[in-house]
Amino acid sequence: MQKKQKLILGQLLRVNKNNVNKKIHSELSPLGWHLLHCIFIEAIWVRSYFFSDETIVNKFKSLADATKINVNKRHLNLPNIQELQNFAETYFQENIILIKELLSKNIKKKYSIKYIINFLNQHHSQHIEIMKIIINLHNLKFNKNFNEYTQEIVPQKYKFSGIEIPNGIYKVGAKKVGFTYDNENPRHEIFLKNYIISKKLVTISEWFAFVKENGYKRKEFWSAKGWNWCIKNNVNFPLNWVFKNKNSFSLSTPNGYIKPISNMPVSNISKYELEAFAAWNKMRLPHEFEWEVSSKKLKETFKVWEWSANQFFGYKNFKPYPYKEYSYPWFNKKYFTLRGSSTFTLNDIKRVSFRNFYQPNTRYIFSGGRLCF
Numbered sequence: 001m002q003k004k005q006k007l008i009l010g011q012l013l014r015v016n017k018n019n020v021n022k023k024i025h026s027e028l029s030p031l032g033w034h035l036l037h038c039i040f041i042e043a044i045w046v047r048s049y050f051f052s053d054e055t056i057v058n059k060f061k062s063l064a065d066a067t068k069i070n071v072n073k074r075h076l077n078l079p080n081i082q083e084l085q086n087f088a089e090t091y092f093q094e095n096i097i098l099i100k101e102l103l104s105k106n107i108k109k110k111y112s113i114k115y116i117i118n119f120l121n122q123h124h125s126q127h128i129e130i131m132k133i134i135i136n137l138h139n140l141k142f143n144k145n146f147n148e149y150t151q152e153i154v155p156q157k158y159k160f161s162g163i164e165i166p167n168g169i170y171k172v173g174a175k176k177v178g179f180t181y182d183n184e185n186p187r188h189e190i191f192l193k194n195y196i197i198s199k200k201l202v203t204i205s206e207w208f209a210f211v212k213e214n215g216y217k218r219k220e221f222w223s224a225k226g227w228n229w230c231i232k233n234n235v236n237f238p239l240n241w242v243f244k245n246k247n248s249f250s251l252s253t254p255n256g257y258i259k260p261i262s263n264m265p266v267s268n269i270s271k272y273e274l275e276a277f278a279a280w281n282k283m284r285l286p287h288e289f290e291w292e293v294s295s296k297k298l299k300e301t302f303k304v305w306e307w308s309a310n311q312f313f314g315y316k317n318f319k320p321y322p323y324k325e326y327s328y329p330w331f332n333k334k335y336f337t338l339r340g341s342s343t344f345t346l347n348d349i350k351r352v353s354f355r356n357f358y359q360p361n362t363r364y365i366f367s368g369g370r371l372c373f
Helices: 002-012 031-051 055-064 081-103 113-142 204-212 224-232 271-280 288-297
Strands: 162-165 168-172 188-192 195-198 241-243 248-253 256-258 305-311 336-340 356-358
Touching: 002 031, 002 081, 002 113, 031 055, 031 081, 031 113, 081 113, 113 248, 162 288, 168 288, 188 288, 195 288, 204 271, 224 271, 288 305, 288 336
Parallel strands: none
Antiparallel strands: 162 195, 168 188, 241 248, 248 256, 305 336, 336 356
């Protein structure tokens, strides 16, 4: 867990100190809030849960409790960067000492200290990736030195190479090995009709062909909601593409700009965009169960978060844990599931059963996908 703590603090130092507590996107909290939230969550589960010490929880509740503070207010009244650093260095280290103390004892609780360590590692890993997303948006907004990383890309027609999965009953959901979140459970059987899913992800050069064929301007490929969103927001290409001229562009990443390569998976696209690309190719997006069942046969399963066709939902006999707010509020028919992970995802959450979820217009995440029919 110390590694995650260091990574959280490290993300804070990767943008201009004057921007640490600024909102870079209406749907995202500032970097400083994410650090404070991780301190707060550790305090709940280490100090409050095991030691009944509410000091740190009460200190940061009004700033860092995600269940109480709306995202559009999380930039208000945050400590400055120096205070944030001091809080993190002090409380993270104290928590490690407390955890070591707990590991040496046999304290009987509903959730063991080992379970809580796993939970905190998972929680922090997710917030570290969100912090990287925010850093990428800072790079797009403030870093204009992209010209030396531009590369000319030749558009290529989408080539489908699929794996056929026969009709049958299959098991999906988390196996009883290691830590899992509530929405990954329970493991259960489902029936799938015969389908064929692409072995590979959609690439940059294939997506560029869609751009060149005016895919973003052709209403016939878009859903009604997707088209309205595309026109309203003047969307013409993936969020992380920065053009030098009509054929040459660079890619923004949390680590700065890089040169695109033709066979790289396209990323930073919304579900709406991927649906339009699929319609252009007379195909569709896979259901998350289709992805999971075929995952061992697929290539590039952990390069980008892969959009699924279906909404985020609770499995039959779903039971929330370790707290209700993690998954249950998001089963509201507004969010769609993504599977796999990105190259910026930490290993803790790189598992087949992990379910990410976002609204279909979201493109600031490291999202792409593959097609199906």
